[in-house]
Amino acid sequence: MFKSVRHHEGLIYITLGNFVGATLTGIFWLLLATLQDVHEYGQLNYIIAIASLSSSISLLGLNTAVTTLVPQGHKQIDIQANQVILISATVCAIIVSLFNWLLGLFVMGMAFWMMSSYELLSRKLYSKYAINIIGARASQLVLSIILYSFFGIPGIIVGFIISFFVFSVTYFKTIPQFSKRFDKIRKEFKLSLHLYSYNLSNALLLYFDKLIIAPIYGYTILGYYQLGFQFLMFFSMISVSFYQYLIPEESSGRNRNRIRLYGIALSIIITIFVFVLAPVILQTFFPNYINSLSSIRILSLGIIPMMITGTLNSKFLAMKLTRYVLFSSIIYQVTQMVLIIVLGRQFGIQGISLSVVIAMIFQITFLGIAHFRLGKKNEQIN
Template sequence: MGLFGNSNLLKNIGSIGLVNIVGSLISAFFWIYLAGLMGSEQYGLLAYYLSIAGIFTSVSLIGGPMVITVFTAKKIPLTSTICLISISTSILCSVILYFVLNNVGISVYVIGAIIYNLSVSELLGRKFYKTYSIYFILQKTLFVVFSLILYYVMGPSGVLVGTGLSFLLFTTRVYRSFRDARINFQLLKTKWSFIANNFVLDLSYVVNGQIDKLFIGPMFGFMTLGNYYLGIQVLNMLAIIPESIRKYTLPEDSSGANTKKIKVITVFFSGFLALIGIFIVPQIFPIIFPAYTESLDLIPIISISIIPTTISTMYISHFLAKEQSFYILITSIVSIITMVLGIFTLGSLFGIIGLAFSLVLSDVSRAIMLSMIHLYQKRALSKF
């Protein structure tokens, strides 16, 4: 059987992994390029807007994207119903955001992001890995082209508009979801507990990933946020391969496949990625971004987060496949509390270094809790 169990496993992981690596690298390099183009203060302001857009996207996504992946993999025909509610909510949120912030970029981003998340989740749930790959690469290419052009026309808001427009490529997939299955609110009611849990879970997950920017910008200034956000982009680049594996394991776990070996390998590989972030990236960084001096101090610290983040991602795939989202919700809340407390204490005491440690502690706390819950479940099962 070999290391991965069978050739199809290796082929599918390779297909998703290669495409995610290429597409994510396109995106990551562009975000890093924007850092040099915009300067730290404007870059920090863009990060602040993206955080707001990300939270409202999560609010609009009823049940979160992982619900569609799980239900589709289990052949539960709820995609069209969830799409209808999510798109309607996103339009409402976009209108509210426009009048409150007077920023059309955030509004366009939210609607586009909803369409993107719904479509990608459906494609992965159906295991249409080749189709997903084509869409993914095209979207990343359009994202760079649209965002760069509109940045010169509109400024930072143009990046948001360009990103939102690139997401609209997936509109045809949403249309097919409506065409292939009728709206079924009765079936939705039978799964509402799982959907509601995942809605709160997804919102907590997104808040966990965005709340640091929402606090750092107003408290420490957008220049500091710009340096911090550039460090986050390095972390995102390191996380490309583990995230690609997660996109494979969730539908496979949901359909009952054994993904333990690939998860273990991914966690060990994350240790190697952390070493790159700690020792290699700081040697290259000053040459490319001499103006982002604060980022140089925090990147080695932030890079440590790739290990607990990867561990958490693998456990999240396991718990979601078993529709046990409550455990993920609890760990997300603990992670958020750890992050906020860290920003107010460590950030105030040690500046940007303290902010970096706050991120690491937040990710570590989540990974430890998920590991302990999984271990407890295994011990409980072994008694029967």
């Protein structure tokens, strides 16, 4: 297994970038948990969720569209995509600025940074991608903690903003090539629309739950839940790495089914690891967050379906069968939104956490059935 993975240098770089980036992000949020009380921790996550979700909305699916289409030989589409992002990010930034003017800069910076990172992926510059991710996350960690000690929560936001803009060099380099042409984007509008639905679903997975939990259950409940969610996000970077690697590889016509199996096996091992060691980790490092134990254990079960979903979606996207990605995203989001309210009121933090895992299971069930039927159809044709 490991000998085979070593032959895929790109996967190693992507995994390294995402894993180290996730480690730095995890350290940042876990360190903040020791510096802030549970209520303030929940409040900060609520604010960051608003800005991050707004930035994800502004991307319009163009980040993944670039990653999918550039390896297939589509020229100038990355330039035109960046033109659109400048407009959409500005609009979203203006709207969010009505809530907090700093968040407007956050939205634009994050959008530019994301487009920079995905363009590096599309050109298979995997080592530069890793540097871009690690550099941004490392500077966020250092700057935000330092500025927090002087300015509180606004200092943390400023730390994010500076880091995003500094590591958006790839995006800024394309600005001199901007024009009034959008013909390439218009031709791929349908693909971008479906990718947008999928990407937005992922963004909602990361952020929308906080926008529901905080108003209904309060910042304290959100603080306890979010600590558990950070564990899921940390280890989910493995599945994200496989997903990001498989899209450009399979878009180029390469078969990577064995890599998929390795990813699923790895996710099972990680799930067992987190479930068993969660009590020890909490009691040792976060005794004040002991109420997060059940959340961590439940959410750790989501690592496996996240891996399966990512690998299946990468295959559908490479084949431009985006309708399956779109429908699965809708299934996930509707299920999650309903269950957060229903199970949350009934079982508290445990119910909120369980709603995420159940929604993932519904999603992979649909994708699995679609993949099976597609395989049968191809067999009949051949």
